[in-house]
Amino acid sequence: MFRAMNGVWGAPIAWVGRSALGTAGGFGQFGRFMARVGRSVADTRTWSAVVVVQMARIGVSSLPIALFIAAFTGIVLALQASYTFTGAVPLYFVGVLVGKTMLLELGPVLIGLALAGRVGANIAAELGTMRVTEQIDALETLAYDPLAYLVVPRIIAGVVMFPLVVAFADATGVVAGWITAINLLDLSTPEFVRGLRLFFLPFDVTYSMIKAGSFGLAVTAIGSFYGFTTRGGAEAVGRSTTQAVVVSSMLILVLDAFWAVTLL
């Protein structure tokens, strides 16, 4: 009987077992990597020399795409709110919906997902290429701690710059929603602002920034991990890049739920 069951269920059970072991091993490897990164933070002389460059690359260069996404999100939010509220809810609630949704959810999450693609993929591809072309080994032989030189500045830049980018994106989304409301909907500026202020809490901004900072940490740490641990050639770099984007996007959604449960 056991032999018959083994024949039917053996392969799926083995697959589940292998997947579970692989996932657990991956967590362990990532944990050890982050512990080493934590130790490398003490090497301030190495990372402080390059952190500003990384802030510009990760933050400033990401602004155009972030503002583009935020502007169109603001427009759509205003139009969909108006469509939903017609006849049942006062139209100034468009301001409530645009403001709250941009700050609490769509600003940080949409920008986080976009930057997981832009920043996370870039980090994984760059570090992966450096690994397979022995540039990381070269750093070691020149007496640099590669984690302090390559990873720490990217993570610091992500944690600092993601909230700034999201702050600009939140503001852009709200402004885009306001422009849409006064031009395409039957709404005046005072009415939109009334709605915007109605349920506004200063904590909403804090919440948005906490989420953005955690997304910055997730995207840069995951991208660095997959890039740094790449083994092989060009195909391995491609695989690391894809994994970095997929895993950091999933982590953003998990963190989104985590912050909603713990902070709201």
Added chain:
Amino acid sequence: MSILLEGISKAFGSKVVLDRIDLEVREGETVAVIGGSGVGKSVLLKTIVGLLEPDAGRVVVDDQVVTELSREHLYELRRRVGYVFQFAALFDSMTVKDNLAMGLRRIAGMDAEERAHRTEEALRLVEMEGYEGQLPGQLSGGQRKRVGLARAVATRPKYLLYDEPTTGLDPVTTSVIDRLILKMDEELGVTSVVVTHDMTSAYRVADRIAMLYDGRIRFTGTPAEIQAADDPIVRGFVEGRPELMQESTA
């Protein structure tokens, strides 16, 4: 001051690459480590500078046991060791000048003027003056190897480790690189280990040659001694006659 490997073993999974390797490189000497592709020559070189940790054995460089050093002391030791990579491993986003300055920035108390002087000096040594502003992508394979060598010697190391310095180069460029290796030995008085499978190159640059085969050091001797060796495995490799090696292992 020398490089000493005692009982070095290294395996990747079930594949044993190095099996209880003993090798000494005396001060001022150039030792070529030869062997076929994939026998672990580069692995051996990487254990010397602590890029790979052996599973067993001791590596002693400059009277310090590499395998027992803390990170800080390992970095301190690496400032005295130059490493020339097989494909140069230049930082492709940096100019030639910035590539050379990377190692110099780790030397305490060195100002920008001294760095510029050392960079010029190293580029002159490898006959690459005038290329300071070029990016690695703009250089040929031979030029990249020369810049890689310049980066390794800019810090004025006591030891130089070369990983396949002539692989993929035409005979003329190979000869230029060999001449540069000899020049480094004469002008800088360094102790060198050259990993190669190019026998012409090994005969030109080495005081002694060690052949790695099947995870062990199969032969150690001068270029003249290896050319006179009776061992069919050694003869098969240095003469490029695989049938000798096959007969021996059959």
